[in-house]
Amino acid sequence: xxxxxxxxxxxxxxxxxxxxxxxxxxxFNIDSIAVGxxxxxxxxxxxxxxxxxxxxxxxxxxxxxxxxDVVKISNLTNESTVNRELALIKxxxxxxxxxxxxxxxxxxxxxxxxxxxxxxxxxxxxxxxxLKAFELLLRHFGIQELARTGKISxxxxxxxxxxxxxxxxxx
Amino acid sequence: xxGAQMVVEALKQEKVEVIFGYPGGAVLPLYDALYDAExxxxxxxxxxxxxxxxxxxxxxxxxxxxxxxxxxxxxxNLVTGIANAYMDSVPLVALTGQVPLHLIGTDAFQEADxxxxxxxxxxxxxxxxxxxxxxRMIKEAFxxxxxxxxxxxxxxxPRDILAAEGFFKYPERVEMRGYKPTYSGHxxxxxxxxxxxxxxxxxxxxxxxxxxxxxxxxxxxxxxEIAQIPVTNTLMGLGSFPRSxxxxxxxxxxxxxxYANYAVxxxxxxxxxxxxxxxxxxxxxxxxxxxxxxxxxxxxxxEIGKNIPxxxxxxxxxxxxxxxxxxxxxxxxxxxxxxxxxxxxxxxxLCYDCAEKELKPQYVIEQISKITGxxxxxxxxxxxxxxxxxxxxxxxxxxxxxSSGGLGTMGYGLPAAIGAQIGCPDETVxxxxxxxxxxxxxxxxxTAVFNKLPIKVAxxxxxxxxxxxxxxxLFYERRYSSTSLEFGPDFVKLAExxxxxxxxxxTAEEVVPALERAMEIKDKPVIMDFLVVSEENxxxxxxxxxxxxxxxxxxxx
Numbered sequence: 001x002x003x004x005x006x007x008x009x010x011x012x013x014x015x016x017x018x019x020x021x022x023x024x025x026x027x028f029n030i031d032s033i034a035v036g037x038x039x040x041x042x043x044x045x046x047x048x049x050x051x052x053x054x055x056x057x058x059x060x061x062x063x064x065x066x067x068x069d070v071v072k073i074s075n076l077t078n079e080s081t082v083n084r085e086l087a088l089i090k091x092x093x094x095x096x097x098x099x100x101x102x103x104x105x106x107x108x109x110x111x112x113x114x115x116x117x118x119x120x121x122x123x124x125x126x127x128x129x130x131l132k133a134f135e136l137l138l139r140h141f142g143i144q145e146l147a148r149t150g151k152i153s154x155x156x157x158x159x160x161x162x163x164x165x166x167x168x169x170x171x
Numbered sequence: 172x173x174g175a176q177m178v179v180e181a182l183k184q185e186k187v188e189v190i191f192g193y194p195g196g197a198v199l200p201l202y203d204a205l206y207d208a209e210x211x212x213x214x215x216x217x218x219x220x221x222x223x224x225x226x227x228x229x230x231x232x233x234x235x236x237x238x239x240x241x242x243x244x245x246x247x248n249l250v251t252g253i254a255n256a257y258m259d260s261v262p263l264v265a266l267t268g269q270v271p272l273h274l275i276g277t278d279a280f281q282e283a284d285x286x287x288x289x290x291x292x293x294x295x296x297x298x299x300x301x302x303x304x305x306x307r308m309i310k311e312a313f314x315x316x317x318x319x320x321x322x323x324x325x326x327x328x329p330r331d332i333l334a335a336e337g338f339f340k341y342p343e344r345v346e347m348r349g350y351k352p353t354y355s356g357h358x359x360x361x362x363x364x365x366x367x368x369x370x371x372x373x374x375x376x377x378x379x380x381x382x383x384x385x386x387x388x389x390x391x392x393x394x395x396e397i398a399q400i401p402v403t404n405t406l407m408g409l410g411s412f413p414r415s416x417x418x419x420x421x422x423x424x425x426x427x428x429x430y431a432n433y434a435v436x437x438x439x440x441x442x443x444x445x446x447x448x449x450x451x452x453x454x455x456x457x458x459x460x461x462x463x464x465x466x467x468x469x470x471x472x473x474e475i476g477k478n479i480p481x482x483x484x485x486x487x488x489x490x491x492x493x494x495x496x497x498x499x500x501x502x503x504x505x506x507x508x509x510x511x512x513x514x515x516x517x518x519x520x521l522c523y524d525c526a527e528k529e530l531k532p533q534y535v536i537e538q539i540s541k542i543t544g545x546x547x548x549x550x551x552x553x554x555x556x557x558x559x560x561x562x563x564x565x566x567x568x569x570x571x572x573x574s575s576g577g578l579g580t581m582g583y584g585l586p587a588a589i590g591a592q593i594g595c596p597d598e599t600v601x602x603x604x605x606x607x608x609x610x611x612x613x614x615x616x617x618t619a620v621f622n623k624l625p626i627k628v629a630x631x632x633x634x635x636x637x638x639x640x641x642x643x644x645l646f647y648e649r650r651y652s653s654t655s656l657e658f659g660p661d662f663v664k665l666a667e668x669x670x671x672x673x674x675x676x677x678t679a680e681e682v683v684p685a686l687e688r689a690m691e692i693k694d695k696p697v698i699m700d701f702l703v704v705s706e707e708n709x710x711x712x713x714x715x716x717x718x719x720x721x722x723x724x725x726x727x728x
Contacts, residue, residue, distance in 0.1 A: 010349060014298075018290060025291045055476070062473035068295040068315060071349045 002031060003057045003077040004153050006161060007046040010069040011037060018067050019046060028052065028060050032085075032150035040163050043071060047152045074161050081153040086125045088113075089135065092142035093120045101141065108134045119144060127151075174302045175204035175333040178266065181309040182210060184341045187237050189213060189228065189593060191221040195241020196281060197268025200333035213593060213622065216614040218245050220586040222252025223612070226261050227587030230573050231548055232594035233386070235262040235317045242268040243281030246327070247288065251580055253323045254292040258577025259407060260384060262321035264312050271331040272300065286327050294322030299329065302337035307345075314345045319352030320471040321384060352470060356485045356492035364442075364466045364483045365499045371440035371464075373508045374400045377423060377452075380407030380576070381445015381469060381489050388412065388569045390493035391444065397500040401512055403431040405446050406557075407576040410566040414545070420512070421521070424452040425713045426558040429519035429722055432713065434512050435460060436720040443467045445489045448478035449577070458718035468492050519724070521562050523707075530679050532556060532631045532703045536563040539601060539629060542686045547599040548573060548591050552584035552608030555637035558709045560603045582611025585628070589615060592624045599627070599690070606632040606659050616669040619696040626696045627689045630662055633705045641708045645723075666698035675700045 009015045016035060023030050031049035038045045050060055061073050093101055101120065105112055110124035124134050128151060135146065155161075172180070178201055182190070189211040194202045205212060215221040218240040225236030236256075240249050246267040256263045270279040286298045295315050297308045305328075312324040368374060382391050388411050395402050395418050402412040403420040412419055420431035435441065441463040446452070453459040456478060466483040467475050475484040485492055523533045536559050539549075545567035551557040551574040566572055573591050575583040588602040609630055619626055631637075640654040666673030672692055676685045676699055689697040710725030 014286070014290075017287070021290055059473065059477060062477075066471070066473055068347060068350045 001051070001053065003050050003052065003075060004081070004083075004151070005048045005050060005061065005064075006074045006076055006153060007048060007064060007070060008038065008072040008161065008163060009044050009046060010071065011042050011044040012069060015044070015069045016046075018069060019048075019064065022063055022067065023050075023060075026059070026063055028056065034150035034152050038163065043163055047150065049151055072161065072163075076153050076155065079159070080156045082156055083127050083151055083153045084125050085128055085131055085149055085151045086123065087131050087135070087146060087148045089122045089124065089138055089143055090119055090145040091122060091138050092118065092144055094118055097141060104137060110134065172337065172339045173200065173204065173333065174305055174328065174335050174337060175200040177302070177305045177337065177339045178309065178328070178333070179204045179208045179210070180339055181306055181341060182237065183208070185235070185309070185313045188234075190237045190239060191215060191225040191228070191590065192239030193218045193221050193241070193245060195245045195268060197242035197270060197330045198239060198328075198333070200330065201239065201266070201268070201328070213589075213618065215586060215589075215618050217612065218248035219252055219582070220589075220612050220615040220618065222249045222263070222265065223255070223580075223583050223586035224590035224593070224615075224618075225263055226252060226256050226583075227550060227573050227590030228594040229256075229261050229263060229590075230587070231570055231591035233570065234594070235264055235313055236590065237264050237266070239266045240268070241281065242270055242285075242330075243283045245281075246285035247283050250288060250292070251578075253289050253325065255575055255578040255580045255583060256323040257292045257294070259575065260321050260380060261323065262317040263323040264316050265323060265325040267325060267327050268333070269298070269327045269329040272329045273331075275329065285325065289325050292323070293325050296325040296327070298327045299332050302332050302335040305332075305337070306339060306341050310342045311345050311347065315350060319350075353472070353486050354470075354488040354491055356468070356487035356495050358495075360483055360485045361492065361495050362499070364485060365496060367440060367464055367466060367483060368398055368400075368442070368503060369501055371503050372505060373438045374398070374440040374442065374503055374505060375420070375434050375438040376400050376402045376442045376444060377405065377435065377446055378402055378408040378411045378444045379405040379446025382408055382411035383569050385445065385470075385489035386569070387445075387490035387493050390490055390497060392416075393497050394493055394500055397497065398503050399505045399509065400442070400503060401434060401509060403427070403435060405449070405452055405576070406561055406572075406574060408446060409561060410569045410571045413567045414565040415567060418509070422561050424719060425454065425715075426562065426709050426711065427719070428521055428562070429711050429724065430512055430515035432711070432719040432722060433515050436718065438463045441465050443469070444493070445469060447474045453478065454713050454719035455716050523710075528678065530677060530682070530701065530703050532559050532633065532701070532707055533563050534679060535629060535631060535682055535701050535703065536560055536603065538682050538686060539603070540564045542683070542690065543599055543601070545571075547571065547601050548595060550574070550584045550588035550591055550600065550602045552602075552604040553579045553581045554605045554608060555633075555641065555707070555709050556603050556605045556631040558638075559631070581608040584608060585612050585615045585619070588626045588628070589619050589622070589624060592626050593622065600624075602626055602628045604628060604630050605637060606630055606634065606656055606662070607636045609662075610659070613665065616666070616671055616696065616698075620670045623694050624696060625693045628696060628698045630698065630700050631703055632659070632662065632700050633703050633707065634659065635705055637707075638709070640706070644706070644708070645714070662698055662700040666696070671696040671698055673698045673700065675702065677702045
């Protein structure tokens with residue numbers, strides 16, 4: 001089963017290496033990882049998609065908690081969340097195909113962000129399934145290049161991850 | 172004040188009494204600052220020896236061990252020692268030199284990315300990029316190394332940072348939002364544990380190294396006596412419960428006593444205290460404690476539920492948790508159980524066959540146990556002699572076994588014994604080593620002689636890498652591939668070459684006189700070369716990946 005972890009870490013050099021290294025050393029499988037600064041500049045948020053059963057996820061969380069630079073971990077798997085991933089896709093597009101591609105993009109609420117003589121770049125956001133479906137359709141035209149950000153998630157409604165102090169941490 | 176002077180000042184603030192270090196280019200500024208400092212500095216003959224000595228010092232004294240190495244090969248020579256300390260939760264601070272900041276990443280002379288290399292084997296590590304960070308980083312390093320579940324912390328100092336000037340103010344406390352160990356046990360869980368203990372009829376406590384780290388041997392003894400629960404030990408936990416106590420079962424696991432393994436397997440309650448269900452302890456996991464409830468007490472929450480499911484998890488410092496438990500402890504109805512265990516003790520004692528005139532390794536260790544009355548610090552190397560020591564030396568007191576448990580590092584023993592003797596100058600320190608292991612760090616004889624350390628080195632010399640040979644005998648049809656050490660050095664001459672005393676012992680009658688002579692020598696190491704029978708096996712033995720009650724008992728009774 002796939003789990004979504006929001007991991008708040010110190011925004012310091014080497015932290016990503018520590019987290020990624022821990023996953024490989026303990027034999028955990030990362031599906032995707034997305035990192036960026038938070039509203040508190042000295043903290044970063046990692047959204048990690050990890051595959052495993054309940055016991056594995058419990059170990060992942062406990063081992064991550066042991067890293068000194070990890071401040072807090074929230075398991076968002078069973079929370080009601082807004083999830084997004086962004087992809088940039090460069091598609092082969094002869095002039096006569098542009099109309100069809102534009103229409104397709106509109107259906108997926110994707111944007112065409114760059115156009116050249118024989119290709120264009122489409123920007124699409126959404127959940128993983130939507131991105132997959134869109135990618136499958138574009139394959140038909142010929143994808144030259146594709147880049148994805150990995151998933152990010154926030155809890156819906158009043159719930160939120162408090163940045164300071166609240167997280168129980170253990171040595 | 173220069174960065175190097177800051178380091179020295181910070182070490183003084185941390186009340187560091189001794190440093191194990193080896194100089195080199197990148198740490199020249201630090202060694203210049205140490206020249207005037209009143210901190211004892213021990214120079215090993217190899218950085219690996221230095222860090223194992225710091226490790227042995229830490230295990231014997233409970234203080235944080237400190238070592239220094241230069242950049243590149245100096246730092247990489249620490250790697251085994253860091254991994255060793257990490258596996259056995261030993262508090263260490265390793266200070267390494269690094270090439271100047273502007274050269275990092277250029278493959279400069281003696282450059283190695285030691286923070287990258289040691290990331291998975293340190294509790295935490297630092298690369299200093301500004302002289303201003305030195306006081307905070309050192310304060311944090313000592314705090315992280317010595318609190319919670321202890322472990323090694325490394326700080327990497329670029330040479331120009333050590334030479335740079337800065338203002339020194341040592342922080343009074345540390346503030347790390349990402350590091351807050353839990354010390355007190357959860358009250359509700361402790362109540363649950365006490366209910367489970369009261370209902371138990373066949374309880375067993377398994378005490379690991381965490382009891383020693385926490386200094387909880389008194390509390391363990393009290394709980395065991397009040398509730399009448401027998402106690403077995405992991406290798407790391409030996410000494411946390413007196414071996415001569417009627418409720419002691421000795422070590423469990425692969426080379427544990429038959430009665431410990433039977434008791435654990437047939438228990439209805441297994442209480443793991445400061446131990447981590449290592450594969451050498453549990454054997455085949457699926458059949459470990461098949462009919463028992465499990466209470467697991469450990470300061471590291473990640474250990475709980477890692478290997479086996481737990482009924483009552485308690486995260487906290489062992490001493491505090493046991494104190495909380497003792498307040499509510501009652502006697503279990505375990506009388507019948509204890510007499511069954513006593514029967515097993517009668518039926519399956521630790522023993523070995525000994526024909527006349529043979530010099531048996533077990534006999535040597537029994538005699539060391541006898542002559543010291545269990546009142547000595549025993550360092551070991553890794554292999555058969557280590558297991559015989561665990562079986563036949565009667566560990567009575569905490570912090571008396573100094574042995575590489577988790578990593579199983581051959582060559583650990585001699586430098587660790589040096590560290591232990593430096594930390595405990597008034598104690599008798601023995602090293603029980605194999606003829607293979609001793610050769611992995613025998614250069615440290617120079618360190619021991621130079622520092623006038625009266626370490627008694629007992630080499631259990633069987634002319635084999637004995638443990639590997641034993642496995643080849645049992646599981647590889649006696650195909651002794653690369654395990655013969657027939658061409659070892661003359662250890663008596665080796666001792667003499669370093670200025671130590673060398674004694675060769677070839678018969679059982681010579682053992683006690685040699686030990687008595689060794690005990691008399693107070694100003695230099697003694698190397699006793701015990702030429703024991705060559706193909707003795709360690710029994711009992713649980714074959715790898717078998718349940719721990721399926722035991723090979725060997726030729727003994």
